[in-house]
Amino acid sequence: MEPGETIVEALQREVKEEAGLHCEPLTLLSVEERGPSWIRFVFLAHPTGGVLKTSKEADAESLQAGWYPRTSLPTPLRAHDILHLVELAARYRQQARHPLILPQELPCSLVCQRLVATFTSVQTVWVLVSTMGVPHLPITACGFTPMEQRGGIKMAILRLLQECLTLHHLAVETKGLLGLQHLGKDHTDGICLNVLVTVTFRNAGIQNEPPKVWSENFFWWKVEEDLQSQLLQRLQESSVVPVNR
Numbered sequence: 630m631e632p633g634e635t636i637v638e639a640l641q642r643e644v645k646e647e648a649g650l651h652c653e654p655l656t657l658l659s660v661e662e663r664g665p666s667w668i669r670f671v672f673l674a675h676p677t678g679g680v681l682k683t684s685k686e687a688d689a690e691s692l693q694a695g696w697y698p699r700t701s702l703p704t705p706l707r708a709h710d711i712l713h714l715v716e717l718a719a720r721y722r723q724q725a726r727h728p729l730i731l732p733q734e735l736p737c738s739l740v741c742q743r744l745v746a747t748f749t750s751v752q753t754v755w756v757l758v759s760t761m762g763v764p765h766l767p768i769t770a771c772g773f774t775p776m777e778q779r780g781g782i783k784m785a786i787l788r789l790l791q792e793c794l795t796l797h798h799l800a801v802e803t804k805g806l807l808g809l810q811h812l813g814k815d816h817t818d819g820i821c822l823n824v825l826v827t828v829t830f831r832n833a834g835i836q837n838e839p840p841k842v843w844s845e846n847f848f849w850w851k852v853e854e855d856l857q858s859q860l861l862q863r864l865q866e867s868s869v870v871p872v873n874r
Contacts, residue, residue, distance in 0.1 A: 636732045648694035649682035656729040659871045664778035665740040665771035727868045735810040736817035740771040746826045748839035755839045755849040793844035802827045805869030
């Protein structure tokens, strides 16, 4: 991405520079990260115009572009990390695992995460809420310390949960993204990822109540019935954008 671009503008510019095509994104497919200083967004898109780049138009961006069967890609590949992404797109075309998700163009000054941290018991769902100011979903900024760079953006989730929960008897799992916001303009080149997280007890057995919150700045909110079924479905089907390291 270049300064001042939205994520979609960067996607469209890169496709035009490297392949010669105009395109429109359909949905975010996955997010890959190596800590908050390296985040890659993977989209499924469709061409809307332009002309495939030929070898006569070779430049520093690419030598040329062409359409290939996904089972017979040209060799040698510059990088093999695209192979699982091609298969991810093919599976999504056959059966969508999550709703269509595109970045919301809203300003954000930090690399941060808005947590939808859930605890589920039978058919009841609780969501962790912050009481600092107006009640809201907790937000944690990603740190740039060497430890958080090595541990990835999930380190910031654990750091926040440690502020209110005793984690040694709990299992915390990041399920994926429900959405994201980014603008990139007017010096607000941060991003906020809306992350779905599950909190469970490590010990087997049914727990009817969520783990105790020991900080006065947080509480568990029991989700209302009309939202509960939607959230349960997303949890059960892993209907989220995956985040991978």
